[in-house]
Structures are given as C-alpha cells and as structure tokens.
Amino acid sequence: MWEKVIIKILNNDYKSRKNLKIITRKGSVEDIINILKYLKEINSNRKYSDIILIFKNILRNRIENVDDLFNTAMELKEIPDIRLDKILICSLETIPLPLVLKLSKALDQSFGMNIRDLLFKILFQEFSAENFSKLKLNGEYGLFDLICEYSFHSSSWISIYEQVLLAEIEKAKNAFRSHETFKILTNKILQNTNSCENIFCAQIFSQSLIKLSSLTIESCIVPTELKDVVEFLNDQNLPFRKEKIKLIGRKIGMSEDEIAELIEPPFEVLKRLMKNPHSDLKKIKNLIDKIKSELDLDKILELMTLALGVNNKEALAALGHHNLGLSLKAASLVEGKKGMEKLISTLTAGKGEDLITQWFIHRDEIPEFLKEKIKDLAKSILIDLGINYSRNYCGSLNSGLFQTNLVRPYEIGDCYEDIDLESTLFNILEKGKKIEHLTYDDFFVSINSNDKxxxxxxxxxxxxxxxxxxxxxxxxxxxxxxxxxxxxxxxxxxxxxxxxxxxxxxxxxxxxxxxxxxxxxxxxxxxxxxxxxxxxxxxxxxxxxxxxxxxxxxxxxxxxxxxxxxxxxxxxxxxxxxxxxxxxxxxxxxxxxxxxxxxxxxxxxxxxxxxxxxxxxxxxxxx
Structure with a gap:
C-alpha cells in the first residue's frame, strides 16, 4: 500500500485528506515507516519536509507497543515523540514480558534511552504480587527468572526484584517440601550472583543470599532436612549463623551431638565422638574421609588418646582402617604395647577390604611382635571376602555364574577318582542317610563334558x-x-x-x-x-x-x-x-x-x- 501513497505524493496529491485518512485507517505501522524512509531519502532540498512531519504525527499515534517502537527506531534511526509510559503499559497487557524486556534493553543500549527504569517502575506500581499472574509469560521463563536475568542498576529494578522475591519466598513457605524449594530458590540467586556482570546488581543478589540462607534453615521440620540444608549451604560456601542451626535443631528434636556435627569443624566433631565409649563406626569413618589429608601423627595421637581413654572400639577401628601405621605408632605413644593390642583387637570391625588395603600399605611399619597376628587377621578376612564375593558374583555350585560342576549318580564301572565329594556329601546330608544305608546312587561323579x-x-x-x-x-x-x-x-x-x-x-x-x-x-x-x-x-x-x-x-x-x-x-x-x-x-x-x-x-x-x-x-x- 505504501508504494501507492508514495506515487500520489510524487504527483503532488499528498494534500488530499482522503488519502491521509486511508493511510491512517488502513496502513500498517510498517507502511508508515516505509513511507517515511523513502521520503527522507529524497528530501535533499527539503521539498517534502511538511509531509514528513505529517506522517511522523500519524506514526506517533499508531505506535501501540514496544515492538512497534523498536521497529520504528531501528528503521528510522530515531526515537519518535511518544508517551512512553502508555506504550509500556499497553505492551505489558498485549505481548509477552520476555519480549518487552528484551526490546527495552536493546533500545536502551542502541539509543541511550532509559526505558527499563520506567518499565520496572510500572511493573512495581501496576502489578502487585496478587496480580502477577496477569503478566504474559511464555513457558520457558518464570517472572523471578526474568527479573534476575534483566537486572539493571536502578532503584526501580531493586523494588520489583524485592517484590517478586517476596512472592517466591511465600511460595516456598507453602510448598510441600519447603526446604527443597528454598534450596532451589537460593541456588538460582547464587547463580545470578556469580554470573551478573553488573557489580551493583551482584551485590543485591548477594545480600539476598544471607536472608535466604536463614529462611532455608527455618523451613526444616525434621533432622534429615536440616542436615541436608547445612550440607547444601556448606557445599555452596554460603554463610549461616550457628545460633540459628542450634535453635532450629533443638526445636525439631536433635541432640547436642547431632547439632555439633552440623556446625563444628569435622576434627572437633571427631574429638567429641572419640570421647563417647559407644560411637557410630560409619559416622566416624565418614568424618575421617572428609579430613583424611589433614590427619597427621599429631592429630591422630590426639584422637587416639581420647579413644583409648574410654576404650572406644569403633573409634579405634576407624583410625586403624584409615592409617594403620600412624595409628599403631599413636597407640604405642599413649599406652605402649597394651594400646597397640587394643587397637588390633578392633580391626575386624567395619569393611574387611579396608584392613586388607591397610596391610598392603603399612605392613613394613608394623612391629615384628604384632606382624604375624595382624597378618592372621588379614588372612581370615581375605578368605571370608573371597567366599562372599564368590557367592555374590559367582553363584552357587548348582546355579550360578561359574556353574560347571555337572554331576550324575555313580554307576558301576565309574572311576572312583571322578567322585565329586562336595556334591556327594551335600546329597547325603540333605537326605539324612546313615553310612550303613548308603547306595551307589547316593554318590555323584563329575560328568566329562565337552563344554569344559x-x-x-x-x-x-x-x-x-x-x-x-x-x-x-x-x-x-x-x-x-x-x-x-x-x-x-x-x-x-x-x-x-x-x-x-x-x-x-x-x-x-x-x-x-x-x-x-x-x-x-x-x-x-x-x-x-x-x-x-x-x-x-x-x-x-x-x-x-x-x-x-x-x-x-x-x-x-x-x-x-x-x-x-x-x-x-x-x-x-x-x-x-x-x-x-x-x-x-x-x-x-x-x-x-x-x-x-x-x-x-x-x-x-x-x-x-x-x-x-x-x-x-x-x-x-x-x-
């Protein structure tokens, strides 16, 4: 359509009100933009300045949303004189918010405008938490994600960010597994803190993390949730108040020892466990694994002194399975041979694989008077492990991974060397026969199979x-x-x-x-x-x-x-x-x-x- 209008203008027919009404009523924003672009190109002698002004006024009244504004600015290389607040309100009502934010940012960056500041003011003033649902969002983004992604150094962005964050916090409080929802929200903010290029906005995100950490802790209603949250906060290097952990831990029925495990350094927790005559071997080993690179002779000696003092067998076993050489040395320094004997007596506890590993690593450090005793322990455990692994992975003689023991009843003429003793004894015991009642059929011989x-x-x-x-x-x-x-x-x-x-x-x-x-x-x-x-x-x-x-x-x-x-x-x-x-x-x-x-x-x-x-x-x- 715009080409026809240009022809009339070139024929000096542009003063016709009828033509202006047609372009105003039927012409698209794109048509008007094309008309203006063409007229500006041929207006070297300012012949068409008046008509250009007319069409600019027409265009100003036809721009309805930020999409129209963006297209106009990009094509004409200028920003038309418009009521920006009206355009933004209309945009929020008619087009998806992700597109509004994207185009606003592009206009700010290309033309030095400050559209986002006004946009965030409008969002804060016109859309409270109760009617955020009126905003048009596509399926890929939530409102909170969008506000974080388009963070902007302005007080209006802070206002809407805090408003939307409060709404997310309320959702998390009412969620089925509240602590998990808070963890997800905290993680989102942490990611934005680390990726945000604007230092001002990164500081705002960082300040939110302090509040979120506290709320995440408060959301826990059972000990397992609090342990999970503390582990999460530690993994993410997020600060939290120990007093808050104590308060919530006591509220949900945790013991002082359990609370201490959450807030004290692992070595201090280990010392606390060593003083208890009956500790959890697995718990001690897990703590040792966390700080195994830090456990030198001095620290092992400190732990050994506490464990031997109350005869904590679980603790002694854990230390021996961690580093048998240093543990024997520490036990000797505390109680001499008696201490080493106590330590050795606990080594059969826990995973047998750990003792076998310690034997191969530290056997040259073991005193001669103990070496044979520890080797006998390792030998017994190795045999048990071999049998257990065989049962788990190899199956039984009759139906398993390595089943090749094919047998049949003994027949006259068979070689007695072919009698399968294990199968025969099992058969006799299963039948409960006495020796005097045995027959040839009770004996089994191995079948010479071609499938050997x-x-x-x-x-x-x-x-x-x-x-x-x-x-x-x-x-x-x-x-x-x-x-x-x-x-x-x-x-x-x-x-x-x-x-x-x-x-x-x-x-x-x-x-x-x-x-x-x-x-x-x-x-x-x-x-x-x-x-x-x-x-x-x-x-x-x-x-x-x-x-x-x-x-x-x-x-x-x-x-x-x-x-x-x-x-x-x-x-x-x-x-x-x-x-x-x-x-x-x-x-x-x-x-x-x-x-x-x-x-x-x-x-x-x-x-x-x-x-x-x-x-x-x-x-x-x-x-």
Whole structure:
C-alpha cells in the first residue's frame, strides 16, 4: 500500500485528506515507516519536509507497543515523540514480558534511552504480587527468572526484584517440601550472583543470599532436612549463623551431638565422638574421609588418646582402617604395647577390604611382635571376602555364574577318582542317610563334558601395584579360586619374574593361597613374556576345552613387549579369547598394540573396588 501513497505524493496529491485518512485507517505501522524512509531519502532540498512531519504525527499515534517502537527506531534511526509510559503499559497487557524486556534493553543500549527504569517502575506500581499472574509469560521463563536475568542498576529494578522475591519466598513457605524449594530458590540467586556482570546488581543478589540462607534453615521440620540444608549451604560456601542451626535443631528434636556435627569443624566433631565409649563406626569413618589429608601423627595421637581413654572400639577401628601405621605408632605413644593390642583387637570391625588395603600399605611399619597376628587377621578376612564375593558374583555350585560342576549318580564301572565329594556329601546330608544305608546312587561323579572351559589370568604385581590395587587383586584371586573348579582356572602373577599361584588342574587350599597373596610385595618392572608363555602352555594342556579365555591385567608399561609378540599371536591359533584389562589412565597405544597382536579386546578399570566384579563379568560374558 505504501508504494501507492508514495506515487500520489510524487504527483503532488499528498494534500488530499482522503488519502491521509486511508493511510491512517488502513496502513500498517510498517507502511508508515516505509513511507517515511523513502521520503527522507529524497528530501535533499527539503521539498517534502511538511509531509514528513505529517506522517511522523500519524506514526506517533499508531505506535501501540514496544515492538512497534523498536521497529520504528531501528528503521528510522530515531526515537519518535511518544508517551512512553502508555506504550509500556499497553505492551505489558498485549505481548509477552520476555519480549518487552528484551526490546527495552536493546533500545536502551542502541539509543541511550532509559526505558527499563520506567518499565520496572510500572511493573512495581501496576502489578502487585496478587496480580502477577496477569503478566504474559511464555513457558520457558518464570517472572523471578526474568527479573534476575534483566537486572539493571536502578532503584526501580531493586523494588520489583524485592517484590517478586517476596512472592517466591511465600511460595516456598507453602510448598510441600519447603526446604527443597528454598534450596532451589537460593541456588538460582547464587547463580545470578556469580554470573551478573553488573557489580551493583551482584551485590543485591548477594545480600539476598544471607536472608535466604536463614529462611532455608527455618523451613526444616525434621533432622534429615536440616542436615541436608547445612550440607547444601556448606557445599555452596554460603554463610549461616550457628545460633540459628542450634535453635532450629533443638526445636525439631536433635541432640547436642547431632547439632555439633552440623556446625563444628569435622576434627572437633571427631574429638567429641572419640570421647563417647559407644560411637557410630560409619559416622566416624565418614568424618575421617572428609579430613583424611589433614590427619597427621599429631592429630591422630590426639584422637587416639581420647579413644583409648574410654576404650572406644569403633573409634579405634576407624583410625586403624584409615592409617594403620600412624595409628599403631599413636597407640604405642599413649599406652605402649597394651594400646597397640587394643587397637588390633578392633580391626575386624567395619569393611574387611579396608584392613586388607591397610596391610598392603603399612605392613613394613608394623612391629615384628604384632606382624604375624595382624597378618592372621588379614588372612581370615581375605578368605571370608573371597567366599562372599564368590557367592555374590559367582553363584552357587548348582546355579550360578561359574556353574560347571555337572554331576550324575555313580554307576558301576565309574572311576572312583571322578567322585565329586562336595556334591556327594551335600546329597547325603540333605537326605539324612546313615553310612550303613548308603547306595551307589547316593554318590555323584563329575560328568566329562565337552563344554569344559579354561580360564588363565595373568596379573601384574610390578612396583606400581600398591595398596588398594593389591587388596582388590588379592580378593579377586581368592574369589576365583573358591568359585571355579580346579580344572578350569590357572592364575599367575608377574613382574620381572613369574609367580604361579595355581596351575590348571591344581588344587589350592584357600589358607595357603591367602598367606601367599598377603606376602606379595610389588617389585621391579613389568616383563610379560614368561607369564604369557605359561598361559600358552596351560591352554595347550586343555585343547579339549570348548572355551578358552585369557585375561591379562597390567597397570604399567611392558618392557619386553617385542619379545612377547609371537606368543600373543599364538593365542589366535589356539582359539583363545584374549582380554586385556588396564586402568583408565594407561598407555593406550601400547594397550591397543597388545590386543591387536592377540586379536583380543581392551577393557578399562575405572574403580578398583569394581575389579572383582569386572573380572567375573568378563568370564560370564564369554561362556
């Protein structure tokens, strides 16, 4: 339409009132803008100045909202003379608030205006908390989020921010899980504090956090909520008043010890727990884990003095499982040999894995007169762990992960060496038979199945294998020896030399195995050829096995890999499924070279505590 109007203007017909009425009534804001743009371009001799003024007046009356104002300003490069308050009120009633804020900010930045100041005044004056719902919001943003995102250095922004914040606080107070809603609100403000580029507004956000921290604490109605809130505030480095925690904690029925755990430094809480003859072992261990890097001999000595003073067995066990070497030294300084004996007597409490780990880390620091006693404790625990892990991951003899003990009743002519003693004894006991009543049918013999499988495992014990690695390797070996038949499994350890723990078909007593494992010491560099040669020989002895699996574990660089290349290739011809297991942070190029030579697969250990489970999953997936 605007093109027709321009033609009439050029034909000197612009004075026609009829034409002006048409453009005023039917023409869009865009039409008027286009007319003005064109006239300004051809008005070099000011011929059209009067008509330009007329159309500017028309445009001023046609601008209804900030969207129209923005388009006008951007196209004509000037701000028309308008009633801005009227435009903003209309905008808030007709278009989404996110768009109003976005366009207002753009106009302020492009033309040096101060539209946002007036906009926030109008929001504060015209829209109270009761009628915030009248504002047009799209689904992506809430009102509070928008006010925070468009923070602005002005008193009007502060007024509307505080008004909207009060509304959010009331919502949080009435929410189902009030403390969670307050945490979410606090976190929002914290994020805005950290991301806000305007220092003035960032300070306003920061001041709100002080109030929100207090309200979040007050919203707690049970101890678990208060513990959760304090942990949240500490994680976010938000300040809070200890007196407020005490007040709310007592109000919701927490003991003084429980309150102290929330507001005192971990070491002070530990000291408080040490004085109690009957403490919670798990709680003490969790606190120790929080400050384990701070616990030197002086601090452990302070804690040990308190624990021994009241014979706090849980505390003694926790200290021993944290650092056995320093704990024994501290116990000796407090009560001499008697103190060390007390400490040792508690070590079977808690996780057995912790004691095994401490043995491998600190065995050289243990006094000789105690070493055998602690080793016996570790041996007993290692065997129990191996059995328990086997039951959890390997299943039972009759139906489990490693079920290969296929049996049938004894028949005349069977070799007595094939009698499966475990299955036979279980059968007899289950039936409750006396010896004089036994028949051939009560005995079971192993079935010579073509489905026999052979698993060989080579584990690295070079000098990089220490502490937790050795502990879970020992548990894994004990688990496998207990959970698999003797003719299925062969295990060797290697560093520069090879240490065979079990040949395929060799029966190994768990106690002897555990003793040997606990005597292992990481040494030397990593040479793998002899260990792989051993495995190749085991597989050659088991050619009738339908399934053959080799698992090689190493956590360091191999020095004789070129010499081992031929043996790795031999696994292919023997139809051996080859798996290389290594830590996540390992020499990836060397690892890929090994699996390529053997035609195998690479698996990585992310968590040493999952090592036994990983090995059993590998075996399970291959058979």
């Amino acid at each position: 499988r052979t698993v060989c495992i080579e584990m690295d014990i070079s000098e990089s294998m220490t502490g937790k690695k050795l502990a879970y390797m020992a548990i894994c070996v004990t688990m496998l020896v207990y959970g698999m038949k003797k003719d299925e499994l062969g295990i060797t350890l290697f560093e520069k030399n090879t240490h065979v723990l079990k040949e395929v078909n060799q029966k190994v007593e768990l106690e002897e195995l555990a003793d040997e494992l606990l005597s292992l010491k990481p040494r030397g560099t990593t040479f793998v050829r002899k260990a792989l040669d051993w495995a190749k020989y085991q597989f050659k002895k088991s050619l009738s096995s339908k399934g053959k699996l080799n698992i090689l574990f190493t956590d360091s660089d191999i020095f004789d890999l070129p010499d081992a290349a031929e043996i790795l290739r031999a696994f292919k011809s023997l139809q051996v499924d080859f798996i290389l297991v290594c830590p996540a942070k390992h020499n990836i190029e060397e690892s890929e070279k090994i699996v390529k030579l053997a035609g195998g697969q690479l698996l990585k250990v992310e968590d040493w505590e999952k090592f036994p489970e990983l090995i059993t999953n590998i075996i399970n997936s291959r058979f």
